[in-house]
Amino acid sequence: MSKVEQERARARLAEFRKFDPPRFNGLSVESRVVEAWVRALEKLFEDLYIPERDRVHLVVHCLEGDAHSSWLRTRTDRFENLTWEEFRGMLYRAYFPNSVKKKFENDLKRMRQEDRSVQEYVREFVQVLNCVPSAVRDEQCKAYLIERGLRSEIYQFLQPQHFRTLDEVIEMVLWVERGAAGMKE
Structure with missing residues (x-):
C-alpha cells in the first residue's frame, strides 16, 4: 500500500470513528443481534458514502473480544480484497448455525x-x-x-x-x- 493510500485509509478510519460505529464482541450469538449490528453498519456505510473497498477494513475496527479473536483466526490472505458481502457471509456462517x-x-x-x-x-x-x-x-x-x-x-x-x-x-x-x-x- 502506497503512502497516499495509507493516509487515505487513516483519514477514512478517523472519519468513521467520529460517528461511533456499533461494536460487536461476539458474546451474543443471538441472530437478531448480529443482524441488527450488520444493518447498523450498512446504514452508516451508506450515510458516510463508504466505498465497498473500505468497508471490511473499517468494520474490523468494530470487532472486540471473541469476535476480534475469531476474525484473527479466520481472516484470509486475501483480506485486502475481501468484499463486504464475503465478510458478511463469513460472519453469518460463524454466528448462524x-x-x-x-x-x-x-x-x-x-x-x-x-x-x-x-x-x-x-x-x-x-x-x-x-x-x-x-x-x-x-x-x-x-x-x-x-x-x-x-x-x-x-x-x-x-x-x-x-x-x-x-x-x-x-x-x-x-x-x-x-x-x-x-x-x-
Missing part, C-alpha cells in the same frame, strides 16, 4: 400477516430474510413469499398483478393498506 438458518427459512415460508399492519409484517419479513439471504433464490421468490403471507383482503388486490421484486410488492401492499384505511374514515 445451520439449525438457526433452517428455523429462519421455515419461519420465512410460514410467516403470515395475521392481525398486524402491513408495515409490521414487512419489517419482520425483511428482518428474517436478512438473516438468511440465501434461503430465497431470487427477487421473484421473495415477492411470492411475502404475497403468500398477506391477509386475504389485501392479497385479493394483488392477485391480478405479477410482481417481479419484493420492493414492488411492498410498495403495492402499503398503498393498498393506506387506501383501505382511507376508505374506513
Whole structure:
C-alpha cells in the first residue's frame, strides 16, 4: 500500500470513528443481534458514502473480544480484497448455525400477516430474510413469499398483478393498506 493510500485509509478510519460505529464482541450469538449490528453498519456505510473497498477494513475496527479473536483466526490472505458481502457471509456462517438458518427459512415460508399492519409484517419479513439471504433464490421468490403471507383482503388486490421484486410488492401492499384505511374514515 502506497503512502497516499495509507493516509487515505487513516483519514477514512478517523472519519468513521467520529460517528461511533456499533461494536460487536461476539458474546451474543443471538441472530437478531448480529443482524441488527450488520444493518447498523450498512446504514452508516451508506450515510458516510463508504466505498465497498473500505468497508471490511473499517468494520474490523468494530470487532472486540471473541469476535476480534475469531476474525484473527479466520481472516484470509486475501483480506485486502475481501468484499463486504464475503465478510458478511463469513460472519453469518460463524454466528448462524445451520439449525438457526433452517428455523429462519421455515419461519420465512410460514410467516403470515395475521392481525398486524402491513408495515409490521414487512419489517419482520425483511428482518428474517436478512438473516438468511440465501434461503430465497431470487427477487421473484421473495415477492411470492411475502404475497403468500398477506391477509386475504389485501392479497385479493394483488392477485391480478405479477410482481417481479419484493420492493414492488411492498410498495403495492402499503398503498393498498393506506387506501383501505382511507376508505374506513
